[in-house]
Amino acid sequence: MNRRRFFHCAGSVAALAAAAGCIGSDGLGGDPDDADDETDDGIDDDRQVTPDLPEIEDPPDAVYVPTHREAMRMLEPIEAGEYTLAPMLSYPHPFWLVDGRETERVDPDGGPAVHLMFSLWDDETGIVLPVDAGAQIRVEQNGQQVGSPRTPWPMISQEMGFHFGDNVPLDGDGTYTVEVTLPPIGVRKTGALEDRFTETETATFEFTYDEDFRQEVIGGIDYLDEEHWGERGAIEPMEHGHGAHGDDEHGDHHGDGDDDHGDHDDHHGDGDDDHGDHDDHHGDGDDDHGDHDDHSDHGHVPYSSLPPAEDYSGTLLGEPETGDATLVISLLEGDTRLTDGTEPYLLVSPRTPYNRVPLADMALSATIDRDGEELATFDLEQTLDDEYDLHYGAETGLDDAELEPGDTVTITVESPPQVSRHRGYETAFLEMPAVEVEIPEEVSE
Template sequence: MSDTDNTKRRIDRRRFLVHAGAAAGIAGLAGCTLELDDESADPDPSDDPAMPQFYEIEDKPDAVYLPTHREAMRMLEPVEAGEYTLAPMLSYPHPFWIISGNEIQEEVPEDGNGVHLMMTVWDTDTGIVLPVDSGAQLRVEKNGEQVGSPRTPWPMISQQMGFHFGDNVTLEEDGTHTAEVTLPPLDVRTTGELEGKYEETQTLSFEFEYDQEFREEVVAGVEYFDEDEWGELGALEPMDHGEHDHRDKEDHHHEDDDHEHGDDGHHHDEEDHEHGDDDDHHDHEHDADGEHDDHAHVPYSELPPAEEYPGTHLKPADGDEEATSGDAVFVTTLFEPGSRLVDGDEQYLLVSPRTPYNRVPLADMSLSASVDDGESVSLEQTIDDEFDLHYGGPLEDVESGDDVTVEIDSFPQVARHQGYDTAFLDMPPVELTVPEVDE
């Protein structure tokens, strides 16, 4: 990204109600900001040894930014049921932001009792991460006794994890816990090889240990960045799940001087990530070096780069390289009449909003499109084996030179980890034009 782009991304989010955390602990945590002048990379441990220090960033941009730290987590063995594979990951309870309509609220854990439980769910056959909410349910037990009430984990995005389901789950006692996850039928349009899938409720369960060793491991594994990088435009690279298993004897993590966050040239679709953009972006074998064969690979919810989408790519009306709104990148293409994504011989407008840098799909939005200020057509959230998550709908008689406006009726109703909390909120319409078709 060039510096000149930065100003464009500064958008006024004051229109939205951003509340201060209500939890009693937040004032103390926020206060840490003041004491951080020279030792940001090695802060004093907080009073609660089960939680690392959380730092507030002042003057966060209204865009994707680099967080203060890279999370550490424990990966558990993926489990399978029906068409799904689910990979559980555990970290310490940590702040995130929940979204209800235009209302944003930071969740701040009161203490370190428990875990931040994350689950990536993917289609076993294709490796496509299913980045949509379907009302998953999570129940935790210990010794056959229910721990807390059942819950619906938040659909959530993070720079490291991409799309996942997660929540801070309070645990009072150490020991072996069993988590049971119920995935009801997926209430979203599926196309291509995914059509007709995910119609049965599936239940998956896994066990995890919660103990002092776990707490020390995930807290010690946190990697803080230099304070002057905090809040800079950019994003952490998608995590290579195989490398972050702190149960491994050797911890490569701390020796990794090559900070992977992409504030220096890794931007959007222009440059391939070191492990990703092969022909088959859903390839299970991203982990090409083979060092971590002992660990199942967890796919990252990364959308294909723009150039892999067929059809006529709509151009931003303002002449920019790519269409953006609220710092999200909008890949928008118009398929030839009669494509497999329409019933008749209409054209198909495919809109694929994604995060910059990591191309994480932005799920649970409401989008509509209009041509030359005509009637607005709502676009349906869809998952396709080839085009992954997108919003699409049939259009007729759209021609070169037409103006297409994509309205964002609601921004992504997914919870956010640090670094995504100020982006994808204020999202003005995306103005596009249909270019002359290159022959």
């Protein structure tokens, strides 16, 4: 119906052209014959709605460095009951849906739209809440609803970590009001989060979509050095609250660019150093992750970074990788806070490499074997805890038996994280073979 016009910024000059204001469709294609058309929605097609982002051919089946850092407009965080919500707006861009082990790329259609995102965290603990409870958004302009209500996708991105987002079509330039409805969070909650998030809350914010906005977010795209595109690695979390772009440091990314990706520990180690200037966001987690209070101050938006492995109490059984995710596996004994009974609690915390973003909406199960004989097999339940954040856990289910050194624990990924992915995460965390760890000689209490 509305055929829109696209210029093509092909090949290696794409970055330059896009930065210079080329109109594009991000690989959607289009018909150059339409070049003189105007759409009937009041948007002059000479305006740039979507940047023409370069594509990376054949990215690795792993987390990789994208071509650019996304630019966005940060709006003031809004309090809603127990939550604070930080809306962010960018140009519409591709993302990937996941069902099972399949992905489906979503491309913007070239019409006026924003990529609307929000981070959601708990005021009390500062924990970003990385679970899908079915939030809803309703967009209005001048009191008229624009489009149908929608449930934004739970998503992960290297810059924003876990957030909710979607490409939201608009009716053209103007001021829009967005109402966000946050239903109760139904997943298992423990510790200080138990019995919390049981009410529906709403938050409302406004934004203006106009040429200034488009120039700001499209012009603000920060292209990385092309030699790093598609390398294994990740760009650093954005500097929330300090402006989404414009400083000189955000071109940095983790990862060393070589093919030896086998040792994530190096990357985490690097990350700790690199993040020196990000302390307010997650660097302090390394020392004292239990204290999230800093996060909710100063209008900062906390980043959904899980504690590093060494911060988990109990016995660290290992940090194996699968599908480029790291699974921090810990056995908690003598801590019955997370269990009903007296058996040890097996905690598995899957996260992205480099930025330690939690991987939600997975299905994990565990099997315990001794000398090749199965002792127990059980499902792990997705759980939110104020100390351990998002993890999957269960009592070991050994009844009267005790775990012994040499017993093996196999974690099977029945389904990988179903959360949608921004660029650089879409090829990772899909094929995730089972991992095995062993009960060590000494189990700490």
